[in-house]
Amino acid sequence: MSAGLEISLIAALISAACALPGAFLVFRRMSMMTDAITHSILLGIVLAFFRTRDLTSPWLIVGATLMGVFTVWLTETLTQTRLLKEDAAIGIVYSTLFSVAIILIALNARSVHIDTDSVLLGELAFAPFDRLILFGRDFGARSIYLSGIVLIINLAVIGIFYKELRLTTFDPAFAAAIGFSPFIVHYLLMLLVSMTAVAAFEAVGSVLVVAFMIIPPVTAGFLSDNMKTQFVLSALIGALSGVVGYAAAVKLDVSIAGCMAVVCGLFFMLAFLFAPKRGWVSERARYWARKIEFDRFTLLTHLIHHAGSEIEERENSLASLPHHLGWSPRRVERASRYLIERGTIRSFNGIFFVSDRGKTEYLSYCRELFGDAAENFDPANGG
Amino acid sequence: MKSETAIVVEDLTVAYDVKPVLWDVDLDIPAGTLTAIIGPNGAGKTTLLKAILGLVKPISGSIEFPTVGKNARKDLIAYVPQSGSVDWDFPVNALDVVMMGRYGYLGWFRRPGKADRAAAMEALAAVGMESFALRQIDQLSGGQQQRVFLARALVQNAEIYLMDEPFKGVDARTEKAIVALLKGLKNDGKTVVVVHHDLQTVRGTFDRVALINLHVIDSGPIQTVFNESNLARTYGGKEFLASAHKGERHD
Amino acid sequence: MIETLTVIFQDYTFQIVALGSAMLGVISGVLGSFAVLRKQSLLGDCVSHSALPGVVLAFLSTGEKNSVILLLGALASGFLAAGFVTLIGRNSKVKSDAAQGIILSVFFGLGMALLTFSQNLPNANQAGLKRFIYGQASTMRRGDVFLMLIVGAVLIGTVVLLWKEFLLFTFDSAYGETLGFRSARINAILTFLIVCAILIGLQTVGVVLMSAMLITPAVAARQWTDRLSWMVVLAALFGAVAGVGGTLVSSLVPEMPTGPVIVVCISAIAIFSVFFAPRRGILARLIERARFRKLLKAEIGGES
Structure with missing residues (x-):
């Protein structure tokens, strides 16, 4: 396998692995916790290194994962004292742990060869140099296996505990009542997040892990209402931004991880703006369409309410309506022209009158909007 | 008439x-x-x-x-929001909250002075809360919090x-105080x-x-x-x- | 020991760095108080990361490593990021924390891509740019400190001038609106000041640790007082103490990086405050609870 292909594969695997637990984080409003976890795992790595004195030891991964879970616990414990708010607790905990890690690295610079630059920035480009060699044979880059295993673990755990995770995310009180401890499920998820972050951290650096955990699930949320579809979509979006990001990075000769995050962000932007149904453009279009319809109904309601009163002339003329409704004359003009064309109202000497058809339409529209309460709006009831 | x-x-x-x-x-x-x-x-x-x-x-x-009138100061219309709409752990005491009622009258940049402080204390007294003036708002009961917010509106002189x-x-005592206050406002010709x-x-x-x-x-x-x-x-x-x-x- | 200390305190570099760090502590303590009370603690995190592309672009387009120009770049992209977060929150169902995470990581990714691009340029020596990621207090120069003093004076002056408005807006913005104070206007001013405070600290403690400087002094100060004015003063004091303390430790111990030590100092102050502050602190509350239990027991015992 060529180095380029290997990097693409790693990027795709890592991004997909991140997107899976990330979906639950987004649902649980814990997006910024990922930022905390990805920074504080550095301390876990450093401490585990002091025990093992070996930068390739798997214990480093264990130490880092535990430190991630510890970060979550510490943050939540601090928040529970009610002396500070959760967002402040997150900020304090991770920055302190990260500072301690940086100090430890700096003081032991001779023995610890952790490049603090690559901690924040990652070095996916070097991944193919780290080979998995068994029995004298080259099985490919080590990271492929690492990220592949993490992806499989995530798929398996989320697959097995899908029901529990879903329940504790959306209705923790009910989950606890029927015997699923939200606490255990919560920390299982945190363990997963932390482990994934550790694996991803080596490749893309701590800051950009946040991008791959949060952006794909949020983007998928714009595209589908179904939670399972969202999972599949977010894994796909993650993988796709990994591959496209790498290609772009090669083309432009810039940072791979940076490009991956930017591509991921572009996907988000596209979905945010143009997603069918939920995107900004279609939301706006729908809003305006409904608003125009609403204007017509508002006008009709106003005319009906003031029909037959002695001040009808004052209230219901084309000249006075803009003042009463607080609308521009153009807005009144537009709504009334439509109603006249439909035959719901008639204009006589510049005063509008509601036709019988208009009254029927008004009532049916009321029923649509308010259900049975609509009878309150029947002018015959004196409303 | x-x-x-x-x-x-x-x-x-x-x-x-x-x-x-x-x-x-x-x-x-x-x-x-x-x-x-x-x-x-x-x-x-x-x-x-x-x-x-x-x-x-x-x-x-x-x-x-x-x-x-149209061009009058906005604070001539006073508002007492539903309780619970603020962060009760916020570092302000009852007097600070009531003083805010004077801010509209003061406008941008000007700081509240002795007269404003006296007015705020008077409003606190009107709701029977003068002895709690320096309490942080989270240390007040629900009824007392409500009375502080009423005092804030009172001091607006709206x-x-x-x-x-x-x-x-709110507790029975606060309810009584509020009713008396409403009637007092009415007697002063307020709406x-x-x-x-x-x-x-x-x-x-x-x-x-x-x-x-x-x-x-x-x-x-x-x-x-x-x-x-x-x-x-x-x-x-x-x-x-x-x-x-x-x-x-x-x- | 005392001799070493006097030598250090008379050292010109130390004086400069300590003054700069203290000033940073004061600025971030004051504005951080408002950020924390508005529950926007992580805005600092978001803005500081998001400043990177602006810094690199400013460098790429002017070729200068002048602090002021890089800061203007940072200001532009930091403010843009804060605007995007608001925009996403207002126009979709995306939660504000997710919006912050998205903007933070994408902007930072863009910054990294630009940074590596600038590294490929023939004449680029971007050592000055790296400073913005990790911060290097020890390379602070007189000009930097001077800039900090000026910006700090303007920021704190504005806070003093608009104290009443900021208090009202932070505590109850809807009520402020009914008094005729436009929330959007106050929000824009306050956010601008907070963004400035964050950016001024970037080259001292760096992107990651700047959010600590914003949050931690304020949280520590909150435990000791129930008045906003005292909270702000204490936060500034704690920030300054941590700044000087951190600088001192890092100049006593070789290889000790200044930024992280400052952060550890301020965190230590916060941890101490959370545990030992009178009345609010954990210890005080435990004692209070024990006393209450005793009282309750005595009462029940007395009745029976």
Whole structure:
């Protein structure tokens, strides 16, 4: 396998692995916790290194994962004292742990060869140099296996505990009542997040892990209402931004991880703006369409309410309506022209009158909007 | 004698997104009266107050204050929000909160001085809270918190007072204090509009009532408006609506 | 020991760095108080990360490593990021924390891509740029400190001038609106000041640790007082103490990086405050609870 292909594969695997637990984080409003976890795992790595004195030891991964879970616990414990708010607790905990890690690295610079630059920035480009060699044979880059295993673990755990995770995310009180401890499920998820972050951290650096955990699930949320579809979509979006990001990075000769995050962000932007149904453009279009319809109904309601009163002339003329409704004359003009064309109202000497058809339409529209309460709006009831 | 009108709401329609919350509301509130706004949950009572204050933008309609005038200071219309809408752990004490009532009068940049402090203390005394002036607001009971927020409105020395459920969750002593305060405001010729929940206490406390459920069912003096048939029309429809929604969910 | 200390305190570099760090502590303590009370603690995190592309672009387009120009770039992209977060929150159902995470990571990714691009340029020596990621207090020069003093004076002056408005807005913005104070206007001013405070600290403690400087002094100060004015003063004091303390430790111990030590100092102050502050602190509350239990027991015992 060529180095380029290997990097693409790693990027795709890592991004997909991140997107899976990330979906639950987004649902649980814990997006910024990922930022905390990805920074504080550095301390876990450093401490585990002091025990093992070996930068390739798997214990480093264990130490880092535990430190991630510890970060979550510490943050939540601090928040529970009610002396500070959760967002402040997150900020304090991770920055302190990260500072301690940086100090430890700096003081032991001779023995610890952790490049603090690559901690924040990652070095996916070097991944193919780290080979998995068994029995004298080259099985490919080590990271492929690492990220592949993490992806499989995530798929398996989320697959097995899908029901529990879903329940504790959306209705923790009910989950606890029927015997699923939200606490255990919560920390299982945190363990997963932390482990994934550790694996991803080596490749893309701590800051950009946040991008791959949060952006794909949020983007998928714009595209589908179904939670399972969202999972599949977010894994796909993650993988796709990994591959496209790498290609772009090669083309432009810039940072791979940076490009991956930017591509991921572009996907988000596209979905945010143009997603069918939920995107900004279609939301706006729908809003305006409904608003125009609403204007017509508002006008009709106003005319009906003031029909037959002695001040009808004052209230219901084309000249006075803009003042009463607080609308521009153009807005009144537009709504009334439509109603006249439909035959719901008639204009006589510049005063509008509601036709019988208009009254029927008004009532049916009321029923649509308010259900049975609509009878309150029947002018015959004196409303 | 024809009395002046303090608040004129005309053809007011308010919608969140495009879901209507208030529907072609016309309402006149005479100056110097105590009006209760009554209606079921979700009837748009709070929205009506917010629309009058200009906190939400209506789809259509207008709101005028003939007694106050168009170009008057905004703080001549005082607002007491529903309790629980602030961060109680915020580092301010009761006096600090009441002082905020003077800010509108002071305008940008000017700092509150001795006179403002004295006015704030006076308002605290009016609600029986002067001995709690230096307490942080989280260390006050629910009723005491409510009284502090009332004092904040009092110190505004406004013409019109809009209160959102001031009686909600307060103790008997606070309730008494609030009732006395409302009557005092009325005697001073102020106009008071209160969103109210407890139908039992309407008669003894208020002199006018506005029944609202998406639009005005009826409004006027208690004697003529506050009756069984109007209440049934105000609350009945909403119950139907609720049951209709439940039915949908079971489908 | 005392001799070493006097030598250090008379050292010109130390004086400069300590003054700069203290000033940073004061600025971030004051504005951080408002950020924390508005529950926007992580805005600092978001803005500081998001400043990177602006810094690199400013460098790429002017070729200068002048602090002021890089800061202007940072200001532009930091403010843009804060605007995007608001925009996403207002126009979709995306939660504000997710919006912050998205903007933070995408902007930072863009910054990294630009940074590596600038590294490929023939004449680029971007050592000055790296400073913005990790911060290097020890390379602070007189000009930097001077800039900090000026910006700090302007920021704190504005806070003093608009104290009443900021208090009202932070505590109850809807009520402020009914008094005639436009929330949007106050929000824009306050956010602008907070963004400035964050950016001024970037080259001292760097992107990651700047959010600590914003949050931690304020949280520590909150435990000791129930008045906003005292909270702000204490936060500034704690920030300054941590700044000087951190600088001192890092100049006593070789290889000790200044930024992280400052952060550890301020965190230590916060931890101490959370545990030992009178009345609010954990210890005080435990004692209070024990006393209450005793009282209760005595009462029940007395009745029976």
